[in-house]
Amino acid sequence: MVDPILLLAFVPAGLALNLTPGADMMFCLGQGVRSGPRAALAASAGISLGAFVHTALAGLGLGAVVATLPWAFEVIRWVGVAYLLWLAVQTLRNTARADVPETTPRRAFRAGLFVNLTNPKVILFVLAFVPQFVDPTAGPVLGQFLIFGAMLALGGFVINGAVGVFAGGIGQQLARGSRVLDWISASVFAALAVRLAVLERT
Structure with a gap:
């Protein structure tokens, strides 16, 4: 279904993009620092699922519709x-409450999924990057999008998860539940919010 040569070209390109520090990586880092390696891996899995959903929607043509509607882009953002x-x-708020548990893997997964799905920049990225490797003569376009989306999701899971696990290990060694770590995590989330608020559509 996918030309092997295109597939071989896609793998290093996709990994290079996965290795580029961005919102997803920073989010996993924040989850790792705050709640440890398991939460970081769960957040990475949620982000990867979100990336796969974005790719599937692009293959169906819905991503292009959202990208061309300014109001839809703004709502998502x-x-x-x-x-x-x-x-x-x-x-x-949790820094003042000693009885607040760490984020569970399930909650971290949902958070990662939601953060990825509400980042319209991912829609634009998928529409700009993936079609370069799609060959309409090689078979169903949607199937090719899904294959490439799965590869992006897998690469992102491994790389973002590794960053989160590393950060989680350091965070747990410093001090579990430390207010300093909570402030670091909150700063990461706030910085991502500001980054998303000021992004340009192009």
Whole structure:
């Protein structure tokens, strides 16, 4: 279904993009620092699922529709900003409560998924990057999008998860539940919210 030569070209290109520090990597880092390696891996899995969903929607043509509708782009963007700010505030509120447990892997997974799905920049990235490797003569376009999306998701899971696990190990060695770590995590979430708020559509 996918030309092997295109596949071989896609793998290093996709890994290079996965290795580029961005919002997803920083989010996993924040989750790792705050709640440890398991939460970081769960957040990475949620982000990867979100990336796969974006790719599937692009293959169906829905991503292009959203990208061309300014109001849809803005709605998605500001929902994401609000959610990231909410995470930052909740993290800071928890610093005053000693009985607040760490984020569970399930909650970290949901958070990672939601953060990725509400980042309209991912839609634009998928639409700009993946079609370069799609060959309409090689078979169903949607199937090719899904294959490439799965590869991006897998690479992202491994790389973002590794960053989060590393950060989680350091965070747990420093001090589990430390207020300093909560402030670091909250700062990461707030910075991502600001980044999303000021992004340009092009």
